[in-house]
Amino acid sequence: MKQRVSFHTLGCKLNFSEISTLARQFEEGGFERVGVNEPSDICVINSCSVTEHADKKCRNLIRKLHRRNPDAIIAVTGCYAQLKPYEIAQIEGVDIVLGNNDKGDLYKRVVELKKSARAEVYSCHCEEITRFFAAFSTGDRTRSFLKVQDGCDYKCAYCTIHYARGSSRNMPIADLVEEAKQVAKSGLKEIVITGINTGDFGRTTGEKFIDLLKALNEVEGVERYRISSIEPNLITDEIIEFCARSPKFQHHFHIPLQSGSDKILGMMRRRYTSAKYADRIEKIRSLMPDAFIGVDVITGFPGETEADFRQTYDLLAGLKPSFLHIFPFSERPGTPAVEMADKVPSYISTQRVARLEELSNALHYEFCAQAVGTEQEVLFESTMRGGMMYGYTGNYVRVKAPYDKTAINRICRVRMLSIDEHNDVLAEVLA
Ligand code: SF4
DSSP states (O other), rough: OOEEEEEEESSSSSHHHHHHHHHHHHHTTEEEEEOOOOOOOOOEEOOOOOHHHHHHHHHHHHHHHHHTTTTTTEEEEEHOOOOOHHHTTTTTEEEEOOTSSSSHHHHHHHHOOOOOOOOOOOOOOOGGOOOOOOBBSSSSSEEEEEEEEEEOOOOOTTOOOOHHSOOOEEEEEEHHHHHHHHHHHOOEEEEEOOOSSGGGGGTTOOOOOHHHHHHTTTTTTTOOEOOOOTTTTTTOOHHHHHHHHHBBBBBBEEOBBSOOOOHHHHTTTOOSSSHHHHHHHHHHHHOOOOOEEEEEEEEEEETTTHHHHHHHHHHHHHHHHHHHEEEEOOOOOSSSSOOOOOOOOHHHHHHHHHHHHHHHHHHHHHHHHHTTTTTTEEEEEEETTTTEEEEEEOOOOOEEEEGGGGGGSSEEEEEEEETTTSSEEEEOOOO
16 A cells, blocks of 8 residues: 655745645655645644744644644655754654755665654755755646745845745756756646746856746746746846747736835845836836836835834835835844844734735736736646636636636637636636
């Protein structure tokens, strides 16, 4: 009887691409992959540690899995495992903890593992994290997350990622092209290029991000690419012009702002000003007026006054991005922000989140409503809900249409008919 393995991802797209790769290794090794709620002999968790809440979620998940599968092997890797391996190792039921440098050995270590009273821990200091765990996702969704870069050297004042993921590093373009070909062979049509500081690609190979995009653009069978996120100081004119020209690179950008106040950006140790940020958005809009622009914003960073927040709000209201990802400041141990004065009370931070959410809802509605009455291309996904199938246009408007098996994982021409309260656009498939 095959051993059953369940895989649990917390956090970002990168974690998702890595857990999908680990799952393939177990399946190729003769294990049976089972769903997250099914009985398992082995449970593999790829953890996140972006906030204190993320750590707590992981601890709760471990306890739940142990209750459900008391004899199962529980293996934990990822950013929480890198930052606090012994905290995790002490939780009942945990058998092995691997930091991000050892993630690539997880399959081998679990296969060799002998259950014992004490959890095995494989971890190292963040400055020693040098290995690149190659990863891309297949089989789980209609698009694949392709990991092109890992780690970050920026050390923004509120962020622990450098300590969790180590220095910026990447795989050679030639190897990534081979991985994209494997994704195409698996039948997937869309790739999301992902990393920690994706635009910083090339640190360890001396190659350029734009050259990676050009090389991937030539891969047959992949019809669409999205860039998961890119820093404002790294999205060059050349990258924007290339995406505008390329039929494959979608008009969809995710560019973290964090604050619209130059004072706060300086304290955050971000590498751009609000004017530079606005300039990037205007450059994109000048070549791709229909582009979807997603923006990350942090409220309540130490020292943020009402006037600073107003600058953030007014900048965004003026630039009219398509959607805001809003985070209340979360103090992370070991970061410079912990030592900073003028902490913002959490109720004020929460109020500022609510004000930006209101703005984001209005901006997102306005952006999606513009598509009504137009014809678009949509890649429909396999999930059916209420007799409807769902998918996304190139510029990331979510679309629904009556379920049609023949349209799944195909790029269809549609007429956009009307918008609903979720900002989903009802469409009619034309071809
Ligand atoms: S660029 Fe992003 S990942 Fe890197 S330190 Fe700053 S916030 Fe963290």
